[in-house]
Amino acid sequence: MTFEQFxxxxxxxxxxxxxxxxxxxxxxxxxxxxxxxVLARLGxxxxxxxxTPVRDAVYRAQVAAxxxxxxxxxxxxPFTAMTSSLAETRLALVSAGGVFRIGDDPMGPDGPTQHExxxxxxxxLRSSPTLSLIPKETPxxxxxxxxxxxxxxxxxxxxxxxxxxxxLRELEAENTVRLADQxxxxxxxxxxxxxREQVAPQWAQRLLADGVEACLLVAT
Amino acid sequence: MCHESVGLVARALERAGIxxxxxxxxxxxxxxxxxxVPRVLVTPHLMGRTVGPVGDRARQREVVEGALRLLxxxxxxxxxxxx
Numbered sequence: 001m002t003f004e005q006f007x008x009x010x011x012x013x014x015x016x017x018x019x020x021x022x023x024x025x026x027x028x029x030x031x032x033x034x035x036x037x038v039l040a041r042l043g044x045x046x047x048x049x050x051x052t053p054v055r056d057a058v059y060r061a062q063v064a065a066x067x068x069x070x071x072x073x074x075x076x077x078p079f080t081a082m083t084s085s086l087a088e089t090r091l092a093l094v095s096a097g098g099v100f101r102i103g104d105d106p107m108g109p110d111g112p113t114q115h116e117x118x119x120x121x122x123x124x125l126r127s128s129p130t131l132s133l134i135p136k137e138t139p140x141x142x143x144x145x146x147x148x149x150x151x152x153x154x155x156x157x158x159x160x161x162x163x164x165x166x167x168l169r170e171l172e173a174e175n176t177v178r179l180a181d182q183x184x185x186x187x188x189x190x191x192x193x194x195x196r197e198q199v200a201p202q203w204a205q206r207l208l209a210d211g212v213e214a215c216l217l218v219a220t
Numbered sequence: 221m222c223h224e225s226v227g228l229v230a231r232a233l234e235r236a237g238i239x240x241x242x243x244x245x246x247x248x249x250x251x252x253x254x255x256x257v258p259r260v261l262v263t264p265h266l267m268g269r270t271v272g273p274v275g276d277r278a279r280q281r282e283v284v285e286g287a288l289r290l291l292x293x294x295x296x297x298x299x300x301x302x303x
Contacts, residue, residue, distance in 0.1 A: 188221060
């Protein structure tokens with residue numbers, strides 16, 4: 001196996017790993033330097049017990065790897081001003097992290113596991129996303145997640161990483177915010193054309209009908 | 221991809237009259253500019269941990285509070301702030 005084959009195998013290949021798939025998009029030299037840096041910091045962590053430098057090395061490599069993204073540019077900048085305070089505005093959480101209530105899988109009762117979803121990435125990218133409804137009082141223990149674009153084992157361990165509904169409830173109990181009854185999540189790895197042209201405008205009307213007056217969105 | 225999706229949803233919500241604040245990670249912050257996302261809080265976190273690390277409720281709360289402050293304070297489109 002060449003080094004190029006090795007780093008590309010992290011992108012839905014033999015070593016498929018959403019934490020490190022960024023290696024596939026790098027040139028050989030910077031990718032080699034990133035891997036060497038992570039291993040060097042890991043070696044130190046065996047003695048220090050501190051994983052922060054390992055995490056920081058991965059973070060720097062992620063930021064460097066994704067900088068050349070080719071997302072299309074747009075001309076207009078829609079903007080709606082806030083007209084009342086947060087305490088008087090019904091706020092809803094909308095996460096792209098693929099979170100849903102256990103027993104309410106948007107792909108049905110036999111929906112794929114996180115691991116299985118990676119093999120379906122092309123199907124996700126051709127399909128329309130589904131909006132999962134998550135009532136305000138849903139505890140973190142009743143939530144799970146699946147997403148073929150990042151490692152959803154993280155929100156399975158702690159939904160607050162991408163779906164901070166529990167924090168929002170804390171803030172509401174302190175009268176800082178007013179929450180809507182319903183909150184929302186979807187899988188952001190999806191058809192961008194369908195989302196832009198059809199689904200997102202429909203969701204906007206749905207949220208208006210639900211009485212939502214402002215949104216906190218979380219990207220993954 | 222996910223950050224682009226959130227940008228598209230934020231733009232649709234704003235067009236419908238719903239103000240939004242989007243939380244992005246630094247690795248994909250450039251997408252906010254390309255899609256002219258109305259209000260964005262950028263976090264220095266790893267992919268998949270946009271709001272904060274597993275079990276770090278204090279950090280998650282700090283990010284949510286920062287996002288809500290930006291939602292209230294931003295008076296012009298494309299307001300982008302680091303947490």
